[in-house]
Amino acid sequence: MIIELGHFALILALIMAALQCVLPLVGAQKGWSGFMAAAAPAAQAQFLFLGFSFAVLTWAFVASDFSLAVVTANSHTAKPLIYKISGVWGNHEGSMLLWCVILAFYSALAAWFGGNLSETLRARVLGVQGAICVAFLAFLIFTSNPFWRLEVPPLNGQDLNPLLQDPGLAFHPPFLYLGYVGLSMAFSFAVAALIEGRVDAAWGRWVRPWTLVAWVFLTIGIALGSWWAYYELGWGGFWFWDPVENASFMPWLIAAALLHSSIVVEKREALKSWTILLAILAFGFSLIGAFIVRSGVLTSVHAFANDPERGVYLLAITGIFMGGALTLYAARAASLEAKGVFALVSRESALVANNILLAVSAFVVFVGTVWPLVAEMIWDRKLSVGAPFFDAAFTPFMVVLAALLPIGGLMPWKRARMDRLAQPLIGALALSIALGALVWVMQTGGSMLAPIGAVLAAWVVLGAVVDLNLRTGRDWSTKLARLRKLPRADWGKTVSHAGFGVTIFGVAALTAWQVEDIRVAQEGESFAVGPYEITLDSVREERVANYLTTIATMQVTRGGDPVATLQPEKRFYPVAQMPTTEAAIDNGVLRDLYLVIGDPQDAGGWAVRTYIKPFANWIWAGCIIMALGGGLSLTDRRHRVAAGAAKTPRRAVPAE
Numbered sequence: 001m002i003i004e005l006g007h008f009a010l011i012l013a014l015i016m017a018a019l020q021c022v023l024p025l026v027g028a029q030k031g032w033s034g035f036m037a038a039a040a041p042a043a044q045a046q047f048l049f050l051g052f053s054f055a056v057l058t059w060a061f062v063a064s065d066f067s068l069a070v071v072t073a074n075s076h077t078a079k080p081l082i083y084k085i086s087g088v089w090g091n092h093e094g095s096m097l098l099w100c101v102i103l104a105f106y107s108a109l110a111a112w113f114g115g116n117l118s119e120t121l122r123a124r125v126l127g128v129q130g131a132i133c134v135a136f137l138a139f140l141i142f143t144s145n146p147f148w149r150l151e152v153p154p155l156n157g158q159d160l161n162p163l164l165q166d167p168g169l170a171f172h173p174p175f176l177y178l179g180y181v182g183l184s185m186a187f188s189f190a191v192a193a194l195i196e197g198r199v200d201a202a203w204g205r206w207v208r209p210w211t212l213v214a215w216v217f218l219t220i221g222i223a224l225g226s227w228w229a230y231y232e233l234g235w236g237g238f239w240f241w242d243p244v245e246n247a248s249f250m251p252w253l254i255a256a257a258l259l260h261s262s263i264v265v266e267k268r269e270a271l272k273s274w275t276i277l278l279a280i281l282a283f284g285f286s287l288i289g290a291f292i293v294r295s296g297v298l299t300s301v302h303a304f305a306n307d308p309e310r311g312v313y314l315l316a317i318t319g320i321f322m323g324g325a326l327t328l329y330a331a332r333a334a335s336l337e338a339k340g341v342f343a344l345v346s347r348e349s350a351l352v353a354n355n356i357l358l359a360v361s362a363f364v365v366f367v368g369t370v371w372p373l374v375a376e377m378i379w380d381r382k383l384s385v386g387a388p389f390f391d392a393a394f395t396p397f398m399v400v401l402a403a404l405l406p407i408g409g410l411m412p413w414k415r416a417r418m419d420r421l422a423q424p425l426i427g428a429l430a431l432s433i434a435l436g437a438l439v440w441v442m443q444t445g446g447s448m449l450a451p452i453g454a455v456l457a458a459w460v461v462l463g464a465v466v467d468l469n470l471r472t473g474r475d476w477s478t479k480l481a482r483l484r485k486l487p488r489a490d491w492g493k494t495v496s497h498a499g500f501g502v503t504i505f506g507v508a509a510l511t512a513w514q515v516e517d518i519r520v521a522q523e524g525e526s527f528a529v530g531p532y533e534i535t536l537d538s539v540r541e542e543r544v545a546n547y548l549t550t551i552a553t554m555q556v557t558r559g560g561d562p563v564a565t566l567q568p569e570k571r572f573y574p575v576a577q578m579p580t581t582e583a584a585i586d587n588g589v590l591r592d593l594y595l596v597i598g599d600p601q602d603a604g605g606w607a608v609r610t611y612i613k614p615f616a617n618w619i620w621a622g623c624i625i626m627a628l629g630g631g632l633s634l635t636d637r638r639h640r641v642a643a644g645a646a647k648t649p650r651r652a653v654p655a656e
Helices: 002-030 031-037 041-062 069-075 083-086 092-113 119-143 167-196 203-232 244-266 272-295 308-335 349-378 389-412 418-442 448-469 476-485 488-513 616-634
Strands: 513-521 526-529 532-544 547-558 561-566 568-574 578-580 584-586 591-600 606-614
Touching: 002 031, 002 092, 002 119, 002 203, 031 041, 031 119, 041 069, 041 083, 041 092, 069 092, 069 591, 083 119, 083 167, 092 119, 119 167, 119 308, 167 203, 167 244, 167 272, 167 308, 203 272, 203 578, 203 616, 244 272, 244 349, 244 389, 272 308, 272 349, 272 578, 389 448, 418 448, 418 584, 448 476, 448 488, 488 547, 488 606, 488 616, 513 526, 526 547, 532 591, 532 606, 547 591, 547 606, 561 584, 568 591, 591 616
Parallel strands: none
Antiparallel strands: 513 606, 526 532, 532 547, 547 561, 547 568, 568 578, 584 591, 591 606
């Protein structure tokens, strides 16, 4: 009975979403306050119904209710509880329900905290958000119903994909969805503004925190996915340019551009048309990501589904919303006249350059991701676009972005003088070059990647520090007090930029200095990798609750002193008939020692892979710092209450 209630709650949520879509849009057009006021309760009711439905599906997974097709296909009684719960969103149907829950959650947040918006803008934002909810709830109910019953329930399930049975990936999809779906709010604000024909500083002030929330969650989600791939897949890499990885990376890049562009709208009322376009494209790339992950048109190690028919529905949703929004944009773009005028050398110009670099880099990733599909459709040729293309085409844009970041951060609005900018940055530049030279000398030749990475990373971090220092004046007696009084958005900017620099250095150092060793080792045999001596003590087999495992015990020493005892595993899941690799990692601040046990060899011994990965953890530390910076900015009072938004007129006036 409870399953039927969960299903019924889905249908009620669809009805509430339809009301949320139609009533406020009609009310805003006609000036009917009662219709506009209906949006908030409809959004809240939709969220409550979807929350109940999601709770019912979670109960079904925990209780192993194999009368549900989705539970049978993605669970098993022997599975640990945490993976029963994460199995709710470890499949197409459950993950789409989570997507809809988060969509409704953002709608409810807009209803709860949108009181300072003008009546018509709030109604239209909620109406557009309701339209998105209608589309995805209809897709869920009619093509991907998680409450579909089996006529004859089996005694047990088919188990969750073993690759997903990991703590890192248990939390990875929810964070990604909070980012993906969060960009729908920026989209709704953009479409609502186009309908009203009004984009002003208050609009930029409102769209910025919603974009920032989505960007922070995307950062965390991407970092979790990268960390999972690093230790779970056994390949030893942190990024593989996989289509699913790219699907989340593209909206992250566009969201970063949108964040910076909205600052110009807020401060100078310029770049209005471009900012609206970025808001549309950011959510558009999220929809494209959903299509890539679920349609099966591009293969990936962690795609959710392989169903071209459902992919057609997702493509239709993408086409309707993107086509409609871009058509409206084309019709209204001429009315979005920029008021602010700025010189070629100014903070506005620096932010324009930032936007161009981020947008073009996202386009490069998009082309590399979809090109194999285009080649197969047009020329019937199977092509593979791998890391060499992405590294060569994407990296230069990030290098230029890192080089410009400290300069742009110091530029004043409207007009700047290069001679005044150069003086405070001379010390940071000299120190960065000195650090790069030191790295070059210490590595005794070799690739220039690490020295260049060190220069760029130091330049970005020191540039952020210089910016913070200049904001507090030259009087050291009052500097500490001024630091405490700085807006949290300024602190957040500094922390995020510093995190970006830390990640740059981690990527460059790991790529340039990684040591790899692949060999066949006998039990009791020792071998040297870099400064370490590694001994394969023993290999044993064990049976755990839902898998069989081969565990190697390996001793690591350096100069005769013990460093670590590591136990890499190779697991086999009988229900899913699938093996997985569990790397053993001795984590450190300056390096990771990474061991993988492979298959037994016909001539005896075991395949062993060993990696020494310098500064690997700096990559994810930088991502965490970036996310913390974004979170710090969100606590700024100006973002929390959208200061000044209440002063906007109750009714929108079309732009002249």
